[in-house]
Amino acid sequence: MADAPQATFEAKLARIDEIVKQLEAGSVDLQKSTELFKEGKTLARECEALLKSAQEQIDRAAGREDASAR
Amino acid sequence: MADAPQATFEAKLARIDEIVKQLEAGSVDLQKSTELFKEGKTLARECEALLKSAQEQIDRAAGREDASAR
Amino acid sequence: MADAPQATFEAKLARIDEIVKQLEAGSVDLQKSTELFKEGKTLARECEALLKSAQEQIDRAAGREDASAR
Amino acid sequence: MADAPQATFEAKLARIDEIVKQLEAGSVDLQKSTELFKEGKTLARECEALLKSAQEQIDRAAGREDASAR
Amino acid sequence: MADAPQATFEAKLARIDEIVKQLEAGSVDLQKSTELFKEGKTLARECEALLKSAQEQIDRAAGREDASAR
Amino acid sequence: MADAPQATFEAKLARIDEIVKQLEAGSVDLQKSTELFKEGKTLARECEALLKSAQEQIDRAAGREDASAR
Amino acid sequence: MEQRERPYQVRTVRQFTAGMAEFLNRQPWLERIGIKGEISGLRVFGDGHLGFSLKEERALVECIAWADWRRSLPEVKDGDVVIAVGRVRIHPERGAYKLYADELQLAGLGELFLQYERLRKRFLDEGLFAPERKRAVPELIRRVALVTAQDGRGAQDFIKTLRDEVPFVEIVLIETRVQGEGAEIDIAAALDQAAAREVDAIVLARGGGSYVELFPFNLEPVVRAIVRSRVPVLTAIGHEPDRHLADDVADLSFGTPSKAAAFIARAWLLARRALDERTHRLDRAIHEIILHHVQTLERLSSGVERAAMRAVLAKRTAYRTAVDRLDLRNPQRVLSDNRERALRLDSRLGDAMQRRLERETRGLDGRRNALDRAGTRFANAASTRFQRTTAALGACDPLAPLARGYAIVSSGGRVVREAALLRPGDPITARLERGTLAARVEAVNDDG
Numbered sequence: 001m002a003d004a005p006q007a008t009f010e011a012k013l014a015r016i017d018e019i020v021k022q023l024e025a026g027s028v029d030l031q032k033s034t035e036l037f038k039e040g041k042t043l044a045r046e047c048e049a050l051l052k053s054a055q056e057q058i059d060r061a062a063g064r065e066d067a068s069a070r
Numbered sequence: 071m072a073d074a075p076q077a078t079f080e081a082k083l084a085r086i087d088e089i090v091k092q093l094e095a096g097s098v099d100l101q102k103s104t105e106l107f108k109e110g111k112t113l114a115r116e117c118e119a120l121l122k123s124a125q126e127q128i129d130r131a132a133g134r135e136d137a138s139a140r
Numbered sequence: 141m142a143d144a145p146q147a148t149f150e151a152k153l154a155r156i157d158e159i160v161k162q163l164e165a166g167s168v169d170l171q172k173s174t175e176l177f178k179e180g181k182t183l184a185r186e187c188e189a190l191l192k193s194a195q196e197q198i199d200r201a202a203g204r205e206d207a208s209a210r
Numbered sequence: 211m212a213d214a215p216q217a218t219f220e221a222k223l224a225r226i227d228e229i230v231k232q233l234e235a236g237s238v239d240l241q242k243s244t245e246l247f248k249e250g251k252t253l254a255r256e257c258e259a260l261l262k263s264a265q266e267q268i269d270r271a272a273g274r275e276d277a278s279a280r
Numbered sequence: 281m282a283d284a285p286q287a288t289f290e291a292k293l294a295r296i297d298e299i300v301k302q303l304e305a306g307s308v309d310l311q312k313s314t315e316l317f318k319e320g321k322t323l324a325r326e327c328e329a330l331l332k333s334a335q336e337q338i339d340r341a342a343g344r345e346d347a348s349a350r
Numbered sequence: 351m352a353d354a355p356q357a358t359f360e361a362k363l364a365r366i367d368e369i370v371k372q373l374e375a376g377s378v379d380l381q382k383s384t385e386l387f388k389e390g391k392t393l394a395r396e397c398e399a400l401l402k403s404a405q406e407q408i409d410r411a412a413g414r415e416d417a418s419a420r
Numbered sequence: 421m422e423q424r425e426r427p428y429q430v431r432t433v434r435q436f437t438a439g440m441a442e443f444l445n446r447q448p449w450l451e452r453i454g455i456k457g458e459i460s461g462l463r464v465f466g467d468g469h470l471g472f473s474l475k476e477e478r479a480l481v482e483c484i485a486w487a488d489w490r491r492s493l494p495e496v497k498d499g500d501v502v503i504a505v506g507r508v509r510i511h512p513e514r515g516a517y518k519l520y521a522d523e524l525q526l527a528g529l530g531e532l533f534l535q536y537e538r539l540r541k542r543f544l545d546e547g548l549f550a551p552e553r554k555r556a557v558p559e560l561i562r563r564v565a566l567v568t569a570q571d572g573r574g575a576q577d578f579i580k581t582l583r584d585e586v587p588f589v590e591i592v593l594i595e596t597r598v599q600g601e602g603a604e605i606d607i608a609a610a611l612d613q614a615a616a617r618e619v620d621a622i623v624l625a626r627g628g629g630s631y632v633e634l635f636p637f638n639l640e641p642v643v644r645a646i647v648r649s650r651v652p653v654l655t656a657i658g659h660e661p662d663r664h665l666a667d668d669v670a671d672l673s674f675g676t677p678s679k680a681a682a683f684i685a686r687a688w689l690l691a692r693r694a695l696d697e698r699t700h701r702l703d704r705a706i707h708e709i710i711l712h713h714v715q716t717l718e719r720l721s722s723g724v725e726r727a728a729m730r731a732v733l734a735k736r737t738a739y740r741t742a743v744d745r746l747d748l749r750n751p752q753r754v755l756s757d758n759r760e761r762a763l764r765l766d767s768r769l770g771d772a773m774q775r776r777l778e779r780e781t782r783g784l785d786g787r788r789n790a791l792d793r794a795g796t797r798f799a800n801a802a803s804t805r806f807q808r809t810t811a812a813l814g815a816c817d818p819l820a821p822l823a824r825g826y827a828i829v830s831s832g833g834r835v836v837r838e839a840a841l842l843r844p845g846d847p848i849t850a851r852l853e854r855g856t857l858a859a860r861v862e863a864v865n866d867d868g
Contacts, residue, residue, distance in 0.1 A: 009379065289806075
C-alpha cells in the first residue's frame with residue numbers, strides 16, 4: 001500500500017472494490033475492518049483527486065479550445 | 071488477562087462469551103462469580119471503547135472526505 | 141478455625157449450616173453450644189462482609205460501565 | 211463437691227436430679243436431707259449463673275454482629 | 281445419754297417412741313415414768329431445735345436463691 | 351507548403367477518429383483517456399485552426415478587395 | 421445459310437418494338453448524340469418546334485427539334501447542314517425511330533466536329549483520358565485559381581457559390597479570353613499562369629455558349645496545358661450535357677461552374693462537419709468516461725462506507741448480545757440468594773441457641789421446683805413425725821390425771837395403790853395438779 005499513490009486510478013478502484021467485498025463478507029475483525037475502511041477512504045480520496053485532476057485537464061483542454069477557437 | 075488490552079475486540083468478546091457460559095453453568099462460587107463478572111464488565115468496557123474508537127475513526131475518515139474532497 | 145478467613149464464602153456457609161444442625165439436634169452441651177454459636181456468629185459476620193464486598197464490586201463493575209460507556 | 215464449679219451445666223443438672231430423687235425417696239435423715247437440699251440449691255444457682263453467662267455471651271455475640279455488620 | 285446431743289433427729293425421735301411405749305405399757309413406777317417422761321420431753325425439745333435449725337437452713341438456702349438468682 | 355496543411359488536416363482527423371473510437375470503446379484507463387482526450391483536443395484545435403486561418407486569409411483578402419475594388 | 425440454321429425467337433410486334441426501345445435506351449451514346457446532316461422537308465409547328473429529315477447522300481434520319489429554356493434554335497431552312505443534338509427514341513406505333521433534338525448547330529459545325537473527333541482520337545491514343553494519368557484532387561481546396569472569362573457568368577456563379585458556402589476559400593482569379601479566334605492560346609496561357617501560383621487546384625470555368633463558342637475547350641493548347649499543369653485542374657464548362665476534350669483530360673469535370681464551386685465547398689463542409697462530429701464525440705466520450713468513473717467511485721466510496729458501517733454495526737450487535745447475556749448473569753442474584761441463605765442460617769443459629777437456652781432454663785426451673793418441693797416435703801415429714809411423736813409422748817404424761825382433779829397418794833415415798841396397805845393414822849402425801857397436801861389416814865376400806 002506504500003506505493004498506492006503510484007497505482008493507477010483503476011488499480012485503486014479495484015482495491016476499493018476488494019475492500020468492500022472483504023468488509024461485506026464480514027470475516028474480518030473490527031480493527032482490520034477499521035483499517036480497511038480507512039484505506040478504502042484514502043484510496044477513494046486519491047481517486048477523487050485523480051478524477052478532479054483529470055477533469056481539470058479536460059476542462060483546461062476544452063477551455064483552451066473554447067477560448068482560442070471560437 | 072494481563073494482556074487483555076492488546077487482545078482484539080473479537081478475543082475479548084469471545085472471553086465474555088466464555089465468562090457468560092461459566093456463569094450460566096452456575097458451578098462457580100460467589101468470589102469466582104464476582105471476579106468473572108468484573109472481568110466480563112471490564113472486557114465489555116474495553117469492547118465498547120474499541121467500538122467507539124472504530125466508529126470515530128470511520129466517522130473521522132468519512133467526515134474528512136466529505137469536508138475535503140467534495 | 142484459625143484459617144476460617146481464608147475459607148470461601150461457601151465453606152463458611154456450610155460450616156454455619158453444620159453448626160445450626162448441631163444446635164438444632166441439641167446433642168452438644170451448653171458450653172459447647174455457646175462456643176458453636178459464637179463461631180457461627182463470627183462466620184456469619186465474615187459471610188456478611190464477603191457479601192458486602194462482593195456487592196460493592198458488582199455495583200462498581202456495573203456502575204462504572206453505566207457511567208463511562210453509555 | 212469441691213470441683214463442682216468445674217462440672218458442666220449438664221452434670222450439675224444431673225446432680226440436682228439425683229438429689230431430688232434422694233430427697234423424694236425419704237431415706238436420708240434430716241441433716242443429710244438439709245445438706246442435700248442446700249447442695250441442690252447451690253447447684254441450681256450455679257446453673258443459673260452458667261445460663262446467664264451463656265445468654266450474655268450469646269447476646270454479646272449477636273449484639274456485636276448487630277452493631278458491626280448491619 | 282452423754283452423746284445425746286450428737287444423736288440425730290431421727291434417733292432422738294426413736295428414743296421418744298421407746299419412752300412412749302414404756303410409759304404406755306405402765307410397767308414402770310411413777311417415779312420411773314416421770315423420769316422417762318422428762319427424758320422424752322427433753323428429747324422432744326432437742327428435736328424441735330433440730331427441726332427448727334433444718335427449716336431455717338432450708339429457708340435460708342431457698343431465700344438466698346430467691347434473693348440472688350431471681 | 352500548399353498541400354501540407356491539407357494532409358495534416360486529414361491525418362489529424364483520422365487520428366481524432368481513432369482516439370474517439372478508443373475512448374468510445376472504454377477500454378483505456380483514466381490517465382490514458384485523459385491523455386487521449388488532450389491529444390484529440392489539440393488535434394481538433396489544430397484542425398480548427400486550419401479552417402480558421404483559411405477564414406482569416408479570405409477575410410484579409412476580402413478586406414483588401416473591399417479597399418481596392420469598391 | 422447459317423442464319424437459317426440458328427434457333428430464333430418469335431416476338432409480337434409490341435414485344436419487339438418494346439425490346440428495341442429498351443435496347444436503344446440502354447445505349448449511353450444514344451443518350452445524347454449529335455447527328456450531322458442536311459435538313460430537308462422542314463415543317464414548322466405552331467408551338468415553335470420543328471420537324472425535318474436529316475439527309476446525307478442516301479441515308480436519312482427523321483428529326484424533331486424544339487427550343488428549350490436555355491437557348492433558342494437557330495434559323496434553319498431546307499438544305500442547311502446542321503448538327504442536331506439530342507436523343508434517339510423509338511416510336512412503337514410507327515415502327516420507326518427519331519432524333520429528338522434540342523439543339524441545332526449550323527453550317528460549318530460539321531468541320532469542327534470532324535476536328536473534335538480527330539483530336540479526341542489522338543488524345544485517347546496518347547492515354548490522356550486514362551484515369552491513372554490524372555492527378556489526385558485534394559479533398560480540401562483552400563486556394564483555387566479560377567481561369568475564366570472576364571465578367572463571365574460562369575465566373576460569377578462560381579465565385580458566388582464559394583463566397584456563400586466557404587468564404588474562406590481563396591480564389592485567384594485569372595481572367596482570359598475564352599472564345600473567338602485563338603482563344604485556346606489565351607486559355608492555355610492562363611492555365612500555365614494559374615499552375616505557377618500557390619494554389620491547391622485550378623478551375624477552368626466558362627458559362628454557357630454555343631458549340632462553336634465553346635469549341636476552344638476541345639483544342640490542343642488547352643488540353644496540353646491541362647495535362648502539364650502541376651496543379652490538379654477542374655473543368656466547369658458550358659451546359660451540363662456538353663462535353664469537351666478539356667473535360668475529358670481534366671482531373672475532375674463539372675457540368676457548370678456552380679457545381680465545381682459546390683464540390684469545393686462541399687468538401688469543406690464535410691470536413692467541418694466531420695471535425696465537429698469528431699469533436700462532439702470526443703467530448704461526449706470523455707464526459708461519459710469521467711461520468712462513469714465518478715459514478716463508480718461514488719458507488720464504491722459509499723459502498724466502502726456502508727460496508728464499514730455494517731461491519732461495525734454487526735460487531736456492535738454481537739457486543740450488545742454478549743453484554744446483555746453478561747448482565748443477565750449478573751451475580752447479584754447469586755449474591756442475593758447467598759445473602760438470604762446466610763441470613764436464614766444466621767436466624768436459625770440464633771433461634772436454635774435461644775431455644776436451647778430456653779430449654780435449659782425450663783429444665784433448670786423444673787429441677788429447682790422439684791428440689792423445693794422435695795425440701796418442703798422432707799421438712800414437713802420431719803415436722804409431722806415430730807408432732808406425732810411429741811403428741812404421743814404428751815399423752816403418756818404420768819401426772820396428766822391430776823389435771824382432772826385426781827391426786828397421787830404416796831406414803832413413805834411410795835405410791836399407795838391398795839388402801840389395805842395402810843392403817844388409819846398413817847401419814848400420807850396427796851399430790852394435786854398444783855401443790856401437795858400432807859394428811860393422815862382416817863379409815864381404811866379395802867373393798868375398792
